[in-house]
Amino acid sequence: MQKRALKVLEYDKVIEQLSQHVSSSLGREKATNLMPSSSYEDVMRWQLETDEAAKVLRLKGQFPLGGITDIRPHIKRASIGGMLSPNELLHIAGTVYASRQIKQFVEEMVDAEIDIPIIEEYADQLNPPSQLEQNINHCIDEYGGVMDGASDKLRSIRQQLRTAESRIREKLESMVRSSQATKMLSDAIITIRNDRYVLPVKQEYRSAYGGIVHDQSSSGATLFIEPQVIVDLNNTLQEARVREKQEIERILIELSEQVAEHVDVLRENVLLLTEFDFMFAKAAYAKKIKATKPKINNYGHIKVFKARHPLLEPKEVVPNDIEIGGEEFSTIVITGPNTGGKTVTLKTAGLFTLMAQAGLQIPAEDGSEMTVFDNVYADIGDEQSIEQSLSTFSSHMVNIVDILKQASSDSLVLFDELGAGTDPQEGAALAISILDEVHNRGARVIATTHYPELKAYGYNRDGVINASVEFDIESLRPTYRLLIGVPGRSNAFEISRRLGLGDHVINRAKGLIDTDTNTVENMIAALEDNRRKAEEELQEAETIRKQAEELHRELQQQIIELNENRNKLLEKAEKKAKNAVEEAQAEAESIIKELKRMRSHAQIKEHELIDARKRLESAAPTLSKKIPKSPSPAQQKRTLTAGDEVKVLSFNQKGHLIEKVNDREWQVQMGIMKMKVKEKDMEFISSPTPVETKPLAAVKGKQYHVSLELDLRGERYEDALLKVEKYIDDALLAGYPRVSIIHGKGTGALRKGVREYLEQHRSVKGIRYGEAGEGGTGVTIVEFK
Template identity: 70%
Template sequence: MQERVLKVLEFTKIKEHLLEHVSSSLGKEKAISLKPLTNLEEVMKAQEETDEAVKVLRLKGNVPLSGIFDIRPHIKRAVIGGMLSPQELTQVGSTIHASRQMRRFIEDLTEEEIEIPILAQLSLEMIPLVELHEAIRMAIDENGEVLDSASDALRTLRNQLRTRESRVREKLESMIRSSNAQKMLSDAIITIRNDRFVIPVKQEYRGHYGGIIHDQSSSGQTLFIEPQTIVQLNNELQGIRVKEQQEIERILIELSAQVGEYHAELDVIVKVLSDLDFMFAKARYGKKIKATKPKMNDEGRISLFKARHPLISADEVVPNDIMLGKNYSTIVITGPNTGGKTVTLKTVGLCTLMAQSGLQIPALDGSEMAVFGSVFADIGDEQSIEQSLSTFSSHMVNIVDILNHVSYDSLVLFDELGAGTDPGEGAALAISILDEVYKCGARVIATTHYPELKAYGYNREGVMNASVEFDVETLSPTYRLLMGVPGRSNAFEISKRLGLKEAVIDTARTHVSADSNQVENMIASLEESKRQAEVERDEANELLKQAEKLHKDLQKQVMEYYEQKDELEEKAKEKASDIIESAKKEAEQIIKELRKLRIEKQAEVKEHELIDARKRLEDATPILSKKKKKNVQNTQKHSFQPGDEVKVLTFGQVGSLIKKSADKEWHVQIGILKMKVSEEDMEFIKSPKAVETKPVATVKGKDFHVKLELDLRGERFEDALSRVEKYIDDALLAGYPRVSIIHGKGTGALRQGVQEYLKNHRSVKNFRFGDAGEGGTGITVVELK
């Protein structure tokens, strides 16, 4: 991509806003160097990375990315044997700690079965380096100070230092508390000069204490003297300090050597943290501008729904639908100045650059963007005083460069094409330039004032006219883009609204050709027709939504009816089975008593009589049937006719006969449902005197019940997929718009197998995991076409 184009389309400002969301200098470096990619696979991967980061932010709200530093210079110096400072080692330790926190955070997400494969893979690349982190943490504190615990030798030396300092202070304090001290000292304090303890002595008493003079006040009246009695103690202190410094250097060199040993692992940590910081910066910026992930293609198709310019305030920007590359490859936008034509150009250009950079775009979900090999833009006033070029000349320099480099995979944006010169010649040039770019197969959006280009879209296949709407009543643009409608001049209407005399306007109309008037009237008619079509479309959409809601409610009621019916049948069977079992037990008890009676009382009860009694009890046991008995008598006696009122025995519902089908079954209307029923399953009720035949609403259905969910838990993999295949077919026949498949969480193999099958099923529109209240990742909700 040309740097000039990135600047003209204000992509540099997008990067400036992105910089506000980075957490470290590593992320800042990546944001500054961000450029659009031109390979579809690379763009899709960048979009997936951003989408995963967006998912994590949506679920968790924040990410532990603090404490990250650019430690690459420290690593290089450690590799060649250099000694790192305590502050540099602290930064190394902090960065390792941040990597461990981030790895633990991502591992927790994967344990919750949140699908983040890219983040999971990145976290695995980071080696924890626990030993190095602990070594640095035990030796240096957060402020970069080497701790006593860094080594036993350092702890001993510092204990000695504290002991010696205490003795020196005691001696000096006894001096400054003496009776003569008030007279000889400028102030009764102990201070330090050149790392040695001293006291402030007045100039005239310099010889009283002896020792060494280290400094004097600016007036020369006070001397900072190290008394002779503590010189030796200070010397001992100084010696211990030298040893302390040597021990600190030894510790730092040892830690630096460890950093050098792990240079490869640290380089990976820096790279991964840089990538993660950048990914979440993109996600946070996308959240700020309410962006969505676009579908990507390399076929030049752009479908933007309610797209907004990302640099215009959300309170002011007007969203627009913009389509390009499917039925037409060129859009010519006409309309008044300050109407939003240039904003439309920049919106398309910026959304393209953002999408190809892995950024989400400010448009509704479902928008689609193309990956272009190059983006060209000729926008704005390009007048160059330095090169002595007029506005027209500067534009032509840019256009010549575009024509020399444009290809089939280019997006070209022309603002006021052909402007700045004679209108006739400018319009002719604009048409010729558009034809030349069109021949290359590039995607083009051009804005213009020339009326000749309004006809261009009607005379060329693959070219679409568009305009920005202008409200004559308020004399202001609405900034709405009207696809398929060229812009028209509103000069006469505006002049009239501003008070110009009607006579002057009428005279002006006579100077306009009949063809121009006809074109203007046609455009006005198109605008009115488009507005009316939009109103009717909105009304139709509203009616469609209501109808779909009603249809879903009815389906839900039918499903609830079937489920309740099955439940009642099951309860009835269980109750009947309990009664039968109880009867059998009672019969067995009676038989036992009879036998006992025969043995004890010598009653005349024969064994074969007992057997006959048991047989009669068993014969008396009712046999349960899943289906109700048909009322054969009624169906045989009556000859059914259209309009008859009948009872469908299977469902226990009353309906009316519509017509008899070729397979000798009847179409029966039950409420809003229409179904096919055999004569054996119907009971005649009555025939109406007169039947008015009216169209009836139909609902897809089957003559058997299909549940709204399929439970695969405990199934083998092959058996489960076989059941899924049959269930989807049954659900389609039943006309269900949405079903649920319960596969459980487990190892995830069954879930993955089910979703792989759904991906390739031609009748599956979409699928997703269940919400928290639906079963989460243990259930897949499937939308059917």
Template identity: 65%
Template structure:
């Protein structure tokens, strides 16, 4: 796309808005490089991707894209044998986990029979690197620290370190707690200098403790001394720390080598995650501006319904219907300054660029947009002092460049065509330029002040005039685009409303040619006719919508009626079948009894026995009773305001007024119709039954905190407190609580989480977010 066009239409500001919806630097990089595409197939794919993303956002609201990092430099450095830092390895594990969570999220939506073919295809290409993620996670903590679990040797070294540190502290604490230490020490504390434990000793007592002086205060009155008694212990600590650092480096090198073996897979996953972040950023941006997916074509056809400029406040911008490329390929917009002509021009241009960049448009559903190979815009004043270019010259430079490249698959936007020079010559040039571009079958929208161009649309096939509406009553533009109506001068009307004497206005009209007056009168007549037609169109559209809604509602009710009817008939058939089966069984029993009588008694059956058997048969036959419901009598005298049921439509309505004998005007929803009284049934208003409020029995009032702090607790005591706290939180009815266990060695955290996982009332647990305490806090959700 032409860079001047991108700058003139302020497409960079669209990218800036889009950037705020990205979740990672990967997505932001793609947004920075975003450019409209001239390829129809590519634009169709981009729009489909954005639409699938918008569907996910609409249904779920949020997509799990947290924890994605640009790990490209990490992977490349690992491939050439570099050692990665713990934080870099943590970013790799976090990105892999984010990809796994996103894949699970998309798979769950696909299991719900949602069609997301493009997103599913991206997710299917992700490489399964869970082993790498698990390996790093077991060795590196959330804060980028190397965990004790990274290796058995590291765990042993750190255990020895903690034990020796405890010995050093114990030794030093016994020193500072002695009675003599109170006067020799500046403060009864243990501190660290040069990674060695020291105590603050007053200058005059430096020889008492012996050992090594590591530092002194700014005044020189306090010396930080490592007493001779703990030098050996501190030396041992230093050796253990050195061994610990060597083991950490060995672990990091081993992890880096493993990562380097999967560089290609990591780079591919990063690319996919960046693309997914980019797609969902476009979807979230579309949601923020209430945008819709346009129907695309490559036939030069554009239909924008209620299009809004995306960079203007939605509460202030005026929406316009804009059509181009079907009945006409050129629009010439005339009218005064500050009327909104340039905004309309930029709205069309930006919507075109946005559509071809895969962004949805701030329009109503059903809008259609063409994919152009080239888009040119000559907008604004680009005069240059350095190049000695006037306003007119700068416009002509742009227009010459446009004429060199324009063809049938081009959109051209001219703002104030021919301005900046003699009006007569400028108008002639504007007409000639429009003729040239129009002859090449390009799509054109041009704005102008020249009255000569008002007749241009009437004399050229495929060209139409347009204007931006001006309200003479308020002396301000409405910014509403009127296609088919040329702009007219409102100077006389405005002057009259501002108080200019009628005599002066009448004299001024006399200086205007008769043809000009006729044109202005014709335009005024066209505008009045257009307003009348617009009002009638809106009224007809409202009636059509109400009729369509009523028709749809009636169809639904009819379908429901037949479904219920079929269901009842089927149920009746099943019931009748059961009755018949029962009757057959009873008849068989009767016949069996008759045969037994005849065989056992070896004689004819007596009359009273036959009568009794016949009676049993009669009783076994099912009887069908048919109840006829009498029609309700209309003893109510109808009045305006009564609520009635219209029998033929099976719908409720309100009586408005009587229109004839036994006939009323009824309001059904937004539809009004005349209905006979015999087709209505009065609906009695329901009585409102007052109910007494239920008494609420309150239990014992006690407060349970939303968080439990276990820091500093011993393992056994901590679990006892957790058990009691969970019971109290469940009694309080909390849906979620926080347990603070700190990071530390991870033993307390592991114990607490193991207990919670096995608790029957716990629905799930997770670490806290960055603002909730990270891995030092466990969030508990109850069932």
């Protein structure tokens, strides 16, 4: 990439922000050296890496990167036989621990069927030497000290050290506590000089303790003396310290040799941990700037939605849609007032390209698309006033000449204030010629300009389109919105009028402008009016669409609530009915037991029998009866016959007429129940459909009736299954909702065969054993669909 382009597009500032999200110096080094790639395959893989890392952060909230350290110098020194310090060994152990944690974390995500193939590939390559980590942690504590348990010899030496120190302190403390100590010692304390225990003795009493003088105070009044009685003990202590140091060095050398044995593995792990740190730094940065993964193409098309420059304050930036390189145009010429946002738009397009080609996500909405260029060229200057000097123009022209030497059909070229800094006519002519040159090469070009001659440029060239940054005449402020397809107006006359300049002066100025310029300005004004009207109509249509969607959601919610309420009412009614039947069954069972008890006695008193009969009658469940509807005249005149389907109004249930009991009552079959019902409590529904007479029907006869029960007791297994098959077909033809099959308990073979057949039948909704009053496990109740 062109170094000037990287600088003027402020790519280095993006890298600086990215570096704030790394977890180690390894990741910082890789982030700092990140450069955009012109390889389509590299860019695609980098984007997938960042997207996978962003996916992990989105699902898990974090990734275990703690403990990673740049241990490359340590393992290099260990490989050549050097002795590593305790802290260096701790860094190695910490890095091995980080490798192990990452590997385990990724394996758990893969086991949870989270699709992260690139991260999984990196994690599979991690090979943390766990035994080395354990050995280091066994010998060195978290503060960098070698622990007693590192070896038996070290433990013994340190025990000797503690014993020697204890004996020295005991002797010195007895001296400090003696009656003479207050007079001879400057302070009643024990201190250390030259790694030996001493006492602070006054100058005049130096001979009282003998021994060795190790130091004196600045005034010379106090001498730090090692009393003669502890010289031998101090010597013993020093010898123990020397042995301790030698043992520690031996342990560190041994651990360093173990590190040397794993140099290749550790070096490979460091490279993989660097990739992980860098990958998740990119994902964390994307999360901070609310970026998304762009689609990457290799045919020069850029299309981003709601693009926001990542270096601007999120609350201040105005999102813009930017498109270039499609089938319609490959060059955009942006016009508009100063400080209107032209340069920001230019930089946003260029910086997004660099970020995307570096594997970074872009702060734009989902669905945005970026392409891969072989190079990005930019001529962007900060000075934009008409007072630019010749030297400034010359420097820009030198850069443009360099761009024209290298730009190709696979390049993105950005010109800011093209041709500015010289005579307007010459500058405009140069700008047009330069644009023609890079446009004809097939490069993607975005240029900003003030020259009015370029406002009509897009109308005279295929593949070129005008654009502008919107300016609010009412507030005299730019809105920073990019309008593709509409060239910018100068707005000088409107701004002057708003600021109070007289109309006669403005009209005279308009008269001095040539006809072509007026025509272009009027055309631009018409375009702006049409665009504004189109936006208003679009906004109105969008409002209507949202209202329709809201109404649709409300209706859906109402339907859902209605269905839920209906289901709740049905469940409540079914539960109430079930409880009533269960209570009635329990009461009936109690009455039956009572009757059996009475029968066992020789004599039954009349009043006891009457009382039991009343209890049996009251055990029937009482259901709330609705007021029956008055039958229609047609129904009143209808003559009911056996087999008719009727509705029993008091129970709100359908049934079939079996036979007439008397002039006012019929025996009605409702499900598995038969009961007498008064004719006025029934409502006719339909008569049975006449069936074409067949030989089988003739054999059965007119009075043939399908029972609600099938008794299989005593039947052979094969014959019983044939009977069940035929009985199920007859029951379905009769329209029964449920039937009972009595198979008895016995060995259970017949019961098992019957239930297996019923479970496979396509018309059976469900089966269950009978209740206590229905025969228990000796009966199977069958419900049809």
